[in-house]
Amino acid sequence: MYDFLISLAESLVKHGFSISSAAAIIFLVLKQRKTKKRLKKYLPFLFQDDSEVKEYIHNQQVIMRNQEMILKEMGLEPCLAPTLEINSMESATNLNRFYSSFWGTITSARDAKKSTEWRNSKMAKKKLKFDPGHGGTDPGAISAYGKEKVFVLMLAQKVAALFKGHKYIEISFTRTGDTYPSLTDRVAQAEREKVDGFISFHANSASDPAANGTETYYSRANSKAFAEIMHKHIKSATKLRDRGVKTANFQVIKQTTMPAILLEIGFISSHIDGPLLFDPTFQDAVALSIAEGICEYYGVPYKEEAAEEVKKKVMEFKINLDNKKVEQGVLIDGRSYVPATMLQHHLGHRIFWDNQNKILDIYKDGEK
Known part of the structure; x- marks a missing residue:
């Protein structure tokens, strides 16, 4: 240790606080820790004379300016380094400020890259695996109102239909039909396809016909938020007893690695829930709540996107007759629609509406 201090003092006396002395101090510290080889690999300029150090720093400044332009293009404010006029007497303080600024710029660029990757990941298309429970030889719960395997497939298909063409x-x-994939196979499908989420659809059952309500299950910590958000929407749609969000070790939600939940929409055995589960209006409401x-969980639009698509396909236009505006028309998916009364009034046609057969009959005077 004393040898190290003596070497350090000699370096300070010999070089003062120039860039070379700063480099020498760093060199001695790292040498004391037997990392000279690593230092030479990552900071080669410490082993070169001042003219080479100046050229190295100049190159780093050019790189920093390029990074600054990139960060500004991304709407970020970089940590800028001052322009240094390097000479052999430059203070160690300025050198330290330069490298701190350079590190700050690199850190800002790294954070910007992470931010961009996060945003792209957040808005990229999310793949979900729907698992209608049971199927085939396994009907699930059965009651006078129907079979669980039939209900869950219908509901899952209704939810999927709401996402047809979704961005x-x-x-x-x-499963898409009356088949029975094993629980292991259901897990394997989700893992193989690297989906972003897994939802297993079920209906509950109990020996007590008074048991009823909606509940949502998850198994792993990364599924809790998914379960809570989904349950909030579903219980609002079913308006049944709220049985809450619970944990359980069901195989399909325990052995998958992505966020995975199991929905128990209601009790097929209940005289309250049972009839509702097979009511189309109830199913539509629940399907919408799930969608x-x-x-909400994946942070992507639902209603707004649908409205935007309609807006792009519908356009109003003016109808001119003899250079005078007479009516307003609508263009929907490239097809023009004009008021029938305009044909009657301006073109001398007659109109007959057949309400029973839903036919609009347009004809000229004397044709009928």
């Missing part, structure tokens, strides 16, 4: 959500199924919950 950010893509749905696939563990909205998915969009």
Whole structure:
């Protein structure tokens, strides 16, 4: 240790606080820790004379300016380094400020890259695996109102239909017909396809016909937020007893690695829930709530996107007759629609509406 201090003092006396002395101090510290080889690999300029140091720093400044332009293009403010006129007597303080600024710029660029990657990941199309429970030889719960395997497939298909052509959500199924994939196979499908989320659809059952309500299950910590958001939407749609969000070790939500939940929409055995589960209006409401919950969890639009698509396909236009505006028309998907009364009034046609057969009959005087 004393040898190190003596060497350090000699370096300060010999070089003062120039860039070379700063480099020498760093060199001695790292040499004391037997990392000279690593230092030479990552900071080669410490082993060169001042003219080479000046050229090296100049090159770093050029790189920093390029990074500054990139960061400004991304709407970020970089940590700028001052322009240094390097000479052998430059203070160690200025050198330290330069490298701190350079590190700050690199850190800003790294953070900007992470921010961009996060944004792209957040808005990229999300793949979800829908798992209608049971199927095939396994009917699930059965009551006078129907079979669980039938209900869950109908509901899952209704939710998927709401995402047809959706920009950010893509749905696939563990089964699309009356088949029975094993629980292991359902997990394997989700893992193989690297989906972003997994939803297993079920209906509950109990020996007590008074048991009823909606509940949502998850198994792993990375699924809790998904379960809570989905349950919030579904219970609002079912308006049944709120049985809450619970944990359980069901295989399909335990052995998958992506956020995975199991929905128990209601009790098929209940005289309250049972009839509702097979009511088309009830199913439509629940399907919509599930779709909205998915969009909220993944941070993507649902209603807004649908409205934007309609807006692009519908356009109003003016109808001129003899250079005078007479009516307003509508263009929908490239097809023009004009008021029938205009044909009657301006073109001398007659109109007959057949309400029973839903036919609009347009003809000239004397044709009928």
